Amino acid sequence: MSDIAIKAEHLSKRYMIGARRQRINTLGELFTHTVSGFFKTRSTPADEGTTLLKALDDVSFEVKKGEAFAIVGHNGSGKSTLLKILSRVTTPSAGRANICGRVGSLLEVGTGFHPELTGRENIYLNGAILGMRKAEIAAKFDEIVDFSGVERFLDTPVKRYSSGMYVRLAFGVAAHLEPEILIVDEVLAVGDAAFQTKCLTKMGDVARGGQTVLLVTHNLGFIANLSKRAMVLQRGQVKFVGNSSAAIGAYLQSAAGNKGSCDLRGHAGRQLGSTPSMTSVRITDKDGLDKQSFSAGGEWQLELEYACKSDVRLMSAGVFISSVSGIGVGSFDTFMCFPPPHHIPSSGMIRFCIPELLLCPGEYFVSVGLMLDQQHAYDQVTRAISFSVETNDLYGTGHMLTTDHGLCVFKGTAEIVT
Amino acid sequence: MQTIVENAPTNSTVSSTPTTVQPTVVIEANRSWWRLDLHELWKYNELLYTLCWRDIKARYTQSVIGIGWVAISPLVTIAIVTIIFGYWVKIPSDGLPYPLFVFTALVPWLYFSKSLERASTSVTSEANLITKVYFPRVIIPIASALSGLIDCLVGLVIVIAMGLWFGITPTWGILALPLFLGLALATALAVSLWFSALHVRYHDIGAIAPLLIQVWMYASPVVYPLSMVPEHWRAVYSLNPMVGVIEGFRWALLGKVPPDFSFLALSAGVVLVILYGGYLFFRKLEQTFADVI
Numbered sequence: 001m002s003d004i005a006i007k008a009e010h011l012s013k014r015y016m017i018g019a020r021r022q023r024i025n026t027l028g029e030l031f032t033h034t035v036s037g038f039f040k041t042r043s044t045p046a047d048e049g050t051t052l053l054k055a056l057d058d059v060s061f062e063v064k065k066g067e068a069f070a071i072v073g074h075n076g077s078g079k080s081t082l083l084k085i086l087s088r089v090t091t092p093s094a095g096r097a098n099i100c101g102r103v104g105s106l107l108e109v110g111t112g113f114h115p116e117l118t119g120r121e122n123i124y125l126n127g128a129i130l131g132m133r134k135a136e137i138a139a140k141f142d143e144i145v146d147f148s149g150v151e152r153f154l155d156t157p158v159k160r161y162s163s164g165m166y167v168r169l170a171f172g173v174a175a176h177l178e179p180e181i182l183i184v185d186e187v188l189a190v191g192d193a194a195f196q197t198k199c200l201t202k203m204g205d206v207a208r209g210g211q212t213v214l215l216v217t218h219n220l221g222f223i224a225n226l227s228k229r230a231m232v233l234q235r236g237q238v239k240f241v242g243n244s245s246a247a248i249g250a251y252l253q254s255a256a257g258n259k260g261s262c263d264l265r266g267h268a269g270r271q272l273g274s275t276p277s278m279t280s281v282r283i284t285d286k287d288g289l290d291k292q293s294f295s296a297g298g299e300w301q302l303e304l305e306y307a308c309k310s311d312v313r314l315m316s317a318g319v320f321i322s323s324v325s326g327i328g329v330g331s332f333d334t335f336m337c338f339p340p341p342h343h344i345p346s347s348g349m350i351r352f353c354i355p356e357l358l359l360c361p362g363e364y365f366v367s368v369g370l371m372l373d374q375q376h377a378y379d380q381v382t383r384a385i386s387f388s389v390e391t392n393d394l395y396g397t398g399h400m401l402t403t404d405h406g407l408c409v410f411k412g413t414a415e416i417v418t
Numbered sequence: 419m420q421t422i423v424e425n426a427p428t429n430s431t432v433s434s435t436p437t438t439v440q441p442t443v444v445i446e447a448n449r450s451w452w453r454l455d456l457h458e459l460w461k462y463n464e465l466l467y468t469l470c471w472r473d474i475k476a477r478y479t480q481s482v483i484g485i486g487w488v489a490i491s492p493l494v495t496i497a498i499v500t501i502i503f504g505y506w507v508k509i510p511s512d513g514l515p516y517p518l519f520v521f522t523a524l525v526p527w528l529y530f531s532k533s534l535e536r537a538s539t540s541v542t543s544e545a546n547l548i549t550k551v552y553f554p555r556v557i558i559p560i561a562s563a564l565s566g567l568i569d570c571l572v573g574l575v576i577v578i579a580m581g582l583w584f585g586i587t588p589t590w591g592i593l594a595l596p597l598f599l600g601l602a603l604a605t606a607l608a609v610s611l612w613f614s615a616l617h618v619r620y621h622d623i624g625a626i627a628p629l630l631i632q633v634w635m636y637a638s639p640v641v642y643p644l645s646m647v648p649e650h651w652r653a654v655y656s657l658n659p660m661v662g663v664i665e666g667f668r669w670a671l672l673g674k675v676p677p678d679f680s681f682l683a684l685s686a687g688v689v690l691v692i693l694y695g696g697y698l699f700f701r702k703l704e705q706t707f708a709d710v711i
Binding site for chain 2: 015091093125
């Protein structure tokens with residue numbers, strides 16, 4: 001038997017989207033469709049307005065047994081579709097994959113939990129749904145209960161659980177599944193900090209314990225720690241496969257273009273439903289020169305250029321800064337900065353400025369967006385551009401700030417009172 | 419429910435083997451849907467038991483009377499039907515007490531109609547499972563059809579008790595009852611497979627199923643005896659598999675006229691065809707469930 005756990009060859013998944021030739025949802029539509037189709041002499045095969053969305057396009061890769069393999073990519077890059085195919089939830093449109101060993105997925109913890117049933121019953125139910133044998137669950141029952149810390153509530157229906165307890169129990173079952181191949185997708189964003197640490201430890205054990213792990217997360221630090229190899233997906237295509245630190249580099253490259261400025265037309269981070277109208281974004285120092293790396297406490301500027309049709313009434317433009325691990329650091333927009341009425345021109349350039357950038361060293365992403373009103377975005381690009389903050393002696397005491405100091409610099413003062 | 423618990427140890431001895439042999443799964447664009455893959459279905463037997471048990475458990479938790487509702491709802495139906503058809507319209511009942519005559523038919527009928535109603539939306543209501551984990555989707559309608567059997571068994575006990583009260587003791591025919599119960603299950607499952615698969619795409623099925631059930635009830639000898647159906651129509655009438663099931667129940671429990679076994683074979687044949695077709699149809703459509711649900 002070979003040492004390959006997953007071998008994917010030319011996997012593709014296409015969805016039909018668009019107005020024409022859409023899915024027929026009711027029998028009435030089926031009827032009219034059939035009748036009209038009968039009278040049409042030759043229906044146009046590719047009706048206008050139909051788009052073929054390639055969620056996955058010719059994806060091939062291999063994962064060795066016992067390897068922790070990470071998949072990174074922006075929203076809509078096809079990660080979830082790939083996982084769905086590998087966990088056999090959906091079938092590919094083309095290509096094939098060989099999977100050796102039992103697959104357990106943590107696509108979403110708590111799958112199949114029934115609110116009316118008790119914690120104990122749900123452990124068995126969930127275990128069975130995830131593919132465990134009853135005897136297996138019974139053997140691991142105490143371990144699961146210990147892990148999730150819900151022993152006092154085992155005979156309470158889970159609908160009365162707090163959301164934290166619910167998630168802990170769900171993760172407890174899933175984490176004890178111990179399949180040969182474990183698929184993990186963004187489960188670590190749940191629970192309180194203590195529980196997250198517990199999950200990380202468990203995941204680490206699993207990854208080091210000879211289990212094959214397929215990891216999908218935005219937490220780049222986690223990828224660097226746990227997996228040796230990673231794959232970068234972009235718009236359904238494989239952009240990079242290789243060791244994880246190189247992959248993180250490739251991902252950041254695809255995210256921002258590690259320069260001070262970035263063309264936003266055709267940016268991979270554009271959200272679905274956006275009307276592409278932002279054209280470029282540029283991060284500069286106070287003199288307006290392109291800059292990629294800053295020191296804490298320095299002045300930070302961002303210039304956003306956009307051009308919408310003249311009849312579009314925009315309410316605001318904004319920036320959102322997040323850390324590499326996906327934590328939101330802060331955001332501000334013209335809505336906050338300008339007094340009412342909150343309108344901005346339909347095209348032009350807006351300069352955002354942070355006079356004192358109080359961030360700890362590290363890599364940061366900036367997402368930009370144009371809003372029509374408080375709820376509706378006109379154009380949004382996540383992780384449009386990145387910048388870094390270098391370590392420096394902000395306090396002037398010779399103490400250098402590091403990534404271990406969190407995200408935010410308080411520039412606080414301290415005094416000895418007694 | 420007890421049977422599920424008792425099953426566990428016997429299955430666990432089997433389960434130790436798969437861990438040593440690593441199964442290789444091939445995911446391909448076009449799976450050959452005409453294959454039955456029953457062995458794969460069998461691998462998931464524990465999930466089937468668990469889903470059945472969940473359905474039953476969830477249906478009767480946090481309800482004061484609980485499983486008692488299984489008895490109460492048909493009793494109310496019987497009362498209404500007896501007054502209208504038995505005393506008012508005076509429909510003959512082959513010399514049997516009318517309430518007993520109706521109840522014997524209602525037990526399989528209610529099982530069938532409720533299973534069909536539940537099963538037709540079953541796949542859609544498990545959307546969260548279908549979009550997250552893999553298992554043979556056929557398990558969902560099967561579990562739905564099986565979980566209704568518990569209600570049916572409770573009903574049977576009441577029928578027998580009622581029969582004793584009317585002075586009718588079961589004959590040897592009762593031994594054939596599992597056969598008819600099996601036919602009822604097969605009929606419910608056969609129609610459910612079609613409906614549940616279609617419901618994922620066409621929600622109209624949710625409206626069609628109750629209508630069909632209504633029509634079907636009067637096309638089955640529930641409130642009237644088979645003897646009221648004209649002789650030359652009997653063969654066509656027996657194409658309805660529920661005719662065989664109901665007549666079989668009446669014969670097995672009340673021991674009056676034995677059913678015409680050639681008609682019964684016809685019913686069973688029809689069921690098998692619908693069941694087989696439904697299974698293949700379901701398997702064909704299940705590949706797109708996660709995308710359209």
